[in-house]
Amino acid sequence: MLKNKAISIISFFLLMQLIFFIIIGENSYLEIHDNLDSVIVWLKNMRDYKIFWDFNAKVPMLNGLNRNYFPSEWQIQNIIYYIFPMFPAYLIVYFSKIFLGIFSFFLLCKELGKEYNKELSLLIGFSFALLYGYTGLYFAQVSIPLIVYFLLKLEQTKNKKYYIYIFFYPVLSEFTRYGIFILGFLTCFILYQLIMKRILKKELIIALIILSVGYILTEYRLFQVMLFSNEKSMRSIVNLxxxxxxxxxxxxxxLGGQYHAQSLHRYIILPVCLFYFIKELKKDKFNILKFLSKIEVQLFIFVILNCIICGIYEKEWSRNIIENIIPPLKGWNFSRTIWFNPILWYVLFYLIVLKIKNKKTVTFLVIGQILLVIFKPTYSNDFGNTIYNNFFKKNTTMNYKEFFSEKLFNKIKDDLKYSNxxxxxxGFHPSVLNYNNIFTLDGYHNAYSLSYRNQFRKLIQPELELNENKRKYxxxxxxxxxIYSKDIGYEPIKEIEQKEINLNIDKKQFFLLGGKYIFSRAKIKNFKELNLKFINSYSEESSPYIIYLYELGENNER
Structure with a gap:
């Protein structure tokens, strides 16, 4: 039933999404958490301030955080954001990752045994490529099948061209959340072959070295900060x-995966797998060794092991072991092996569906999974969430245009004659100010300097003394x-209760850090005590914000 229809089906859904995003434009509901509140704005700042390629430049957030703490200029996904304006770049990345994911999955499927079905590999590859997660690493997420394909072909053919492909692969990937695990898995496979089969393949040893070098060169900034900088990272004191x-x-x-690397496997893929395993176990007359020898079962065990690792990470003793053995990995999240489960689930799905003879059943399962991935409102499903927020839900959250409110902040900057x-x-994310090219003392970053972390803590200490939840956090x-406040959160909701708040900050520390302006979504009751001067309140028809602007007065050394 699906014969020769895969390209048409994929084209239909892609064209539908493209037309939808073109019509909706910046009124789309793009994921804010770990997306618009961070990495997207980092890349915009580096482009706007012309420091994308610079070494040791200052990015105008967190009081001028060093450029080396930000994503590499050699990763293709980041280059797209450097070339194009933010919203078009975001859509280019989204559609590019779908094509990259289909291509990667398609190539891998060709190497997974004698049986091969082009239509199934394309359609299941499409559902895999559509998966959502951490948008800043979309290319890394969907290109995992590609590096597996390169390694398999190298092992089979010994063709040296695959060394070149492997060397350049890191421009699609990222070291700390994908690369270190890929290198680890490859090392384990080499050791497995050596111990269990008494085989040591030099091609894989060379590939391991070449891939490591590729990551080091692609992310030289990361390794410089991690290994050769005298400046400690705030991750050195992370204590979860x-x-x-x-x-x-x-x-x-x-059952549900992890939101940063979603698999959406619970409703169709998991039942299919469980039904297949029960059937195979009965077929093998409960011969466990024969059952365990099947590649599908081994992939399923891999999935379970990743879930167990995720559970172990929650135990403090497990993190302490890693930190004591390899101190530079203090604060490293080794539970991200779970980010490899999406590709495992979808390869499993492909291998099992390949064996189903009933074509109508195959069509129902494959198309059903595609529809599920496209339309289920979930973390970072910008298409599904935009539909849901526009047609099925009371509009309380902000869309892209509202969240950044460029007209409003341009109006404020013009009024101030703002000059950095x-x-x-x-009461809102600092990334909104950063996006509008306003230099901030605050911000969101997972590995900035410890010294500035301590300086900033002194600034917010008065609030932390009153707010135990935020102090622990x-x-x-x-x-x-x-700048935390027990009276107002930073959640990006359109309407908030209009009330006056007490702002608890160290006014001297604000002065010492060079602070001048406070942009607030609420009136500050104690602004005079903080030696602040109220400038004006600002609003704009297309923006949900009302911004109360304050300026630091003179004589702040006490």
Whole structure:
């Protein structure tokens, strides 16, 4: 039933999404968490301030964080943001990752045994490529099948051209959240062959070295900061403590995956797998060894192991072991092996569906999974969430245009004759100011300098003394260096209760850090005590914000 229809089906859904995004434009509901509040704005700032290629330049957030703490200029996804304006770049990345994911999955499927079905590999590859997660690493997420394909072909053919492909692969990937695991898995495979089969393939050893060098060269800034900088990272004091229940996390990730690398496997793929395993176990007359020898079962065990690792990460003792053995990995999240489960689930799905003889069943399962991935409102499903927010839900969250409100902030900057003075945000994400090219003392970054973390903590200490939840949150991680207030959150909702708040900051520290302006979504009741001067309130018809602007007065040394 699907014969010769894969390209038409894929083209239909892609064209539907493209037309939709062109019509909706910047009124689309793009993911804010770990997206518009961070990486997208980092890339915009580096482009706008012409420091994308610079070494040791200052990015205008977190009081001028060093450029070397930000994403590499050699990764293709980042280059797209350098070349194109933000919203078009975002869509180019989204559609490019779909094509890259289909291509990668298609190539890998050709190497997965004698049986091969082009239509199935394209359609299941399409559903894999559509998957959502951490948008800043979309290319890394969908290109995992590509590096596996390169390694398999190198092992089979020994053709030296694959060394070149492997060397350049890191421009599609990222080291700390994907590369280090790929290198680890490859090392384990080499050791497995050596110990269990008494085979040592020099091609894979060379590939391991070449891939490592590729990552080091592509992300030389990361390695410079991590290994050769005298400046400590705030990750060196990350203390997450005892986490969630091991069994709840393990079972939860098995059933639902992890939101930064979603698999959406629970409703169709998982039942198909379980039905197949029961059937095969009966067919093998419960011969466990024969059952375990099947590649589908081995991939399923890999999935389960990744879920168990995710559960183990929640235990403080497990993180301490890693940190004591390899100190530079302090704060590293080794539970991200779970980010490899999406490709495992979809390869499993492909291998099992390949064996189903009923064509109508195959069509129902494959098309059903595509529809599920496209339309289910979930983290970073910008297409599904835009439909949901526009047609099925009371509009309380902000879309892209509203979140950044360029007209409003341009109006404020024009009124101030703004000239790169340092500012902070109260009641909204600092990335909104950064996007509008306003220099901030606050910001969101997962690995900025420890010295600045301590300086910023002094600034917000008066609030942390009153707000135990935020004190625990900031001291455990410190990634969000925000001006917290128990009276107002920073969630991007359109309407907030209009009330006056007490702002609890160290006014002397604000002065010492060079702060001048405070942009707030609420009136500050104690502004005079903080030696602030109220300038004006600002609003704009297309923006949900009302911004109350304050300026630091004179005589702030006490």
């Amino acid at each position: 403590g005892e986490g969630r229940n091991f069994f709840k996390v393990t079972i939860g990730t098995f 003075e340092k500012s902070v945000a109260v 900031f001291d455990a991680w410190s990634g969000r260096a925000y």
